[in-house]
Amino acid sequence: MLTRTFFAAFALATALSTQAQDAKSVIAAASKAMGVEGLNSIRYYGVAQNGNLGQNNNSNQPWPMAGANDYVRAIDFTQPASRATWVNYAVPVTGGAATQTPGQQVITPENMAWAQQLEIWITPWGFLKGAAANNGTLQASAAGGKPYRVVTFNSPVKSPGGRPYRVVGYISAQNLVEKVQTWLENPVFSDMLVEADYSHYRDGANGLKFPAQIVQKRGGWPTFTAYILGAHANPANLQQLLTPPAPAGRGGAGAPPAPAAAGPTSEKLADGVYRINGAYNSLAIEFADHILLFEPGPQNEARAQAIIAEAKKVIPNKPLRYGVISHHHFDHASGLPAVVAEGITIVTPAVNRAFLMKALSAPRTLAPDSLSKSGKKPVIEAITGDKRVFQDASRTFEVHLIKGLPHADGLVIGYLPKEKILVYADMFNLPTAAQPVPDPPVIGTMVFLDNIERLKLEPERIMSIHSLNPDRLTNLADIKASLGRK
Numbered sequence: 369m370l371t372r373t374f375f376a377a378f379a380l381a382t383a384l385s386t387q388a389q390d391a392k393s394v395i396a397a398a399s400k401a402m403g404v405e406g407l408n409s410i411r412y413y414g415v416a417q418n419g420n421l422g423q424n425n426n427s428n429q430p431w432p433m434a435g436a437n438d439y440v441r442a443i444d445f446t447q448p449a450s451r452a453t454w455v456n457y458a459v460p461v462t463g464g465a466a467t468q469t470p471g472q473q474v475i476t477p478e479n480m481a482w483a484q485q486l487e488i489w490i491t492p493w494g495f496l497k498g499a500a501a502n503n504g505t506l507q508a509s510a511a512g513g514k515p516y517r518v519v520t521f522n523s524p525v526k527s528p529g530g531r532p533y534r535v536v537g538y539i540s541a542q543n544l545v546e547k548v549q550t551w552l553e554n555p556v557f558s559d560m561l562v563e564a565d566y567s568h569y570r571d572g573a574n575g576l577k578f579p580a581q582i583v584q585k586r587g588g589w590p591t592f593t594a595y596i597l598g599a600h601a602n603p604a605n606l607q608q609l610l611t612p613p614a615p616a617g618r619g620g621a622g623a624p625p626a627p628a629a630a631g632p633t634s635e636k637l638a639d640g641v642y643r644i645n646g647a648y649n650s651l652a653i654e655f656a657d658h659i660l661l662f663e664p665g666p667q668n669e670a671r672a673q674a675i676i677a678e679a680k681k682v683i684p685n686k687p688l689r690y691g692v693i694s695h696h697h698f699d700h701a702s703g704l705p706a707v708v709a710e711g712i713t714i715v716t717p718a719v720n721r722a723f724l725m726k727a728l729s730a731p732r733t734l735a736p737d738s739l740s741k742s743g744k745k746p747v748i749e750a751i752t753g754d755k756r757v758f759q760d761a762s763r764t765f766e767v768h769l770i771k772g773l774p775h776a777d778g779l780v781i782g783y784l785p786k787e788k789i790l791v792y793a794d795m796f797n798l799p800t801a802a803q804p805v806p807d808p809p810v811i812g813t814m815v816f817l818d819n820i821e822r823l824k825l826e827p828e829r830i831m832s833i834h835s836l837n838p839d840r841l842t843n844l845a846d847i848k849a850s851l852g853r854k
């Protein structure tokens with residue numbers, strides 16, 4: 369009995385002393401085990417995939433991934449600076465032939481934006497260096513049934529709201545960094561978790577350890593995955609690896625292109641119907657006692673606020689009540705915080721509601737915006753069938769779900785049956801003069817026309833959310849012609 373008590377007490381004391389082990393010694397032990405002592409720079413390479421954050425084909429599903437072959441990243445921890453290069457091979461979202469395009473990310477010490485810098489500090493080696501330099505603190509924890517020592521540090525980089533970005537690393541019993549987390553501001557996700565998992569460690573030269581597999585997630589889904597084939601400490605050609613090649617075809621003699629002249633901010637299409645002009649257009653529709661916007665929050669907060677202000681100017685003294693979004697893609701949704709702040713009810717098919725409710729309700733501490741300052745909660749009306757009709761004595765506006773579209777589930781068009789005006793996003797672009805009938809045909813355009821015919825809509829004027837080139841309203845003849853039809 370005495371013996372058992374003694375051993376139990378001894379085990380407890382050992383556990384406590386392990387917990388009390390200070391962060392410095394944990395970081396030092398991991399740095400030694402991973403070959404980070406004396407590591408000033410690194411080069412690693414492999415086969416990777418990049419995910420397209422916010423452009424998933426269904427708001428509840430993973431980001432689409434594109435192959436990033438010949439992936440190479442070099443990091444100089446002393447500056448800090450980094451450059452990654454790869455070759456993308458991807459199918460365009462509209463369908464058609466896959467194309468090969470080079471990609472790169474260049475991080476210089478002049479650009480201290482966390483969106484860039486985090487790529488250095490969440491690597492296993494960068495994490496240990498950052499924790500050592502920034503007084504990391506220690507906790508014991510468990511993740512996935514494994515015990516970890518969890519080290520947290522605040523980076524010297526501050527968010528737009530003035531908060532230091534936090535970095536949290538999970539160190540295994542083998543002194544390997546297996547997970548690193550940080551948070552980054554995002555207009556839709558607000559304080560967005562960025563999480564990288566490092567697994568299947570291998571031994572490189574000179575005691576350097578590197579993970580064969582990297583999975584980085586943002587907003588819950590992978591945005592980067594890599595199978596790392598090799599890593600080298602302190603590469604001799606570091607400067608060359610970090611230096612982008614001079615851009616081709618830049619003589620320096622040509623004048624910079626003139627900025628496009630600012631167009632009118634809005635344009636009356638019919639009584640009480642206004643196109644609010646921009647790179648992303650919005651349609652403002654007057655009802656007896658309120659205003660409805662189709663595409664209220666594209667691009668960013670400033671664009672949404674400009675749309676709201678212009679709608680109030682052209683249709684004065686009526687409240688903005690509804691904002692129907694074309695679809696959930698982030699280029700069409702990144703201004704939604706300003707829309708919620710204005711007290712506008714967002715209207716979208718049911719498939720998008722849970723995702724948007726969660727994102728627009730999350731804390732926005734890193735980059736406070738008009739939504740966090742307003743204290744408002746999102747109000748989102750889900751369209752449950754294929755159609756939602758807004759109607760009063762003065763006006764009818766129909767919202768129809770597009771069926772069979774690869775680009776996005778829950779994409780809708782708007783139609784004014786009396787005015788014969790149709791508004792849409794992302795399904796039709798004016799073809800080029802060189803190829804008036806694209807071959808292969810654009811799948812989105814085929815689906816668009818099928819749906820217009822299925823719904824028996826008879827639009828005379830068709831407005832694109834994305835400004836076209838040249839910028840104009842189109843019509844059914846334009847769409848049919850691009851498909852080689854009459």
Ligand SMILES: [Zn+2]
Pocket residue numbers: 695697775776794
């Ligand atoms: Zn889209």
